[in-house]
Amino acid sequence: MLATLDEQAQAFREDVLAGLSAPIPAVPARWLYDRRGSELFDDITRLPAYYPTRTETGLLNEVMPDIAARIPRGAAVVEFGAGSQTKTPILLRAIAPAAYVPVDISGDYLNDSAAELQASFPGLEVLPVVADFVRSFNLPEGIDSLPKLGFFPGSTIGNFVPRSGTDLLRHFRALLGTGALLLIGMDRVKPIERLLAAYDDPAGVTAEFNLNLLERINRELDGDIPLDAFRHEARWNDILSRIEMHLVASRDVEFSVAGRHFRFSAGSSIHTENSHKYGPRGARLMLLAGGWTPIAEWTDPNDDFAVILAEAQPNRFAP
Template identity: 75%
Template sequence: MLATPDTDTEADPAFRADVLAGLAEPTPAIPARWFYDRRGSELFDDITRLPSYYPTRTETALLEEIMSEVDALSADNCAVVELGSGSSTKTPLLLRGIQPKAYVPVDISGDYLRESAAVVDKDFPDIHVYPVEADFTKPFALPPEVAELPKLGFFPGSTIGNFVPRSGTDLLRHFRDILGTGARLLIGMDRVKGIERLLAAYDDPEGVTAEFNLNLLHRINRELGGDIPVDAFRHQARWNDILSRIEMHLVAKRDVSFSIDGHSFSFARGSSIHTENSHKYGPRGGRVLLLAGGWTPLREWTDEDGDFALILAEAMPNRFAP
């Protein structure tokens, strides 16, 4: 049974604020969450099916392998809260494996959220579906219908890697506050591996990741009244070894000037807009991140090659709460 949230056709003021502030920084950057308008969400789904993009197929196979254990460690009649919804492969595996009472997908892309929630509602008629259109990095309320149910947060895909460790710790604390003490969280984390494999996953020969990155500029033009010449930028993926992360940039191919919402910006040839980080964690680093964010790791699973990890953790009490 699907509950439909209210919608707002206005451009998101947080999007405008992040873009204008980010492009004015000495090192221009835009938060990666703004990739995911409808087209961006579709392109990311395409990326997950590319031969060079190992995380999705590795995590999906691992999830299939461990599902009976996840089920045994999850509360009966729980509510699955997926933070960033829409995985057409991983979400059904989890819902089929643990058979929760409710499913709460949370996503910033309203159209995509409603479409993916409708698919779940059709495929799982015994599960109550309550989509929440929200930026999961900001405070939001869970539907009252799930208030008394035990919660299992689902944060797959190594999305935690998009956040610098300080922000990742804050995000995990935020999840603990939203889901409540005693809730559980199933989270994906990508592991450190050979640079060639990492770069190939984020700069595929098919050019889909490049289109995904450049789509951010199209979105700015469409929603914020920008006049960015998109063809003046190219996609670039870089490995930052000291920070253990892949970085995605939009690099100016020539000197370029443009305006957004009445604000003017100029980029010299070779300068860039930093659009995404994807941090890679070793086993101990991933556990320390969870502990710092208020979650106690309970079980950890990896694939045979150690490329990817799924960790089940429990929300600890906030000992510093008033």
């Protein structure tokens, strides 16, 4: 079933209260993406230091003819996350699908994005689905008989710890069905300096994106978090091969959210996002564990980013 607004609000409340109460406070990264958060992330993708979007877009432009040759005609494209106005049209123009189904938790942003794509592709059936794609939902009726291509660009899989990422891939496999294809982007490991620069830009856009979560909590959960008591920080965790985003308390601070009281000491943090970076073997192993067999892989000349096409295997590979 599709998540109603009330169900999404309840899930947000539960995740925030549980996360702020945890021994290591953390809020799932998907809640960064309300309308304002989604707009700020679009701004981040255009920053000079933020290489993933630019690199993946260039790679898709270069290899899309090879990708398109492997996609069945008349497919339904199911994109997990609202369609990018740069990457999604590259795919849609190349394969001319019968239907396009963008799935995103931010309804307003999703509907605006879907409307823009519909205007660019007037002959394409665009069927937006407001849902949290990590949870169970149904695809629109009418695409059941169509071959399906999942599209998961942007290295969003890196936001999930490996176990959760594997579960998500299994969820995609169950939703799309045996024989479906998945086109997924994965960021590669690279020098720490480049990684930190990409997630903590001098202009402060990423900081605003991170701090917007606190504004959302205050607005939607009757919070009174003083925004000036927290600052954005990006960290490289070498053991876990990931960039971490944190909101770090710059002083001792107390606040309330949804009637619950919280206290943070100076230097403590709320962990808001991970961005795991994968080598070639790690990326393929995760796909295999999730029930997907890689059938083709492309990288940019600097091996900064990979786009992988994989095929859904029977359930025995994804119990």
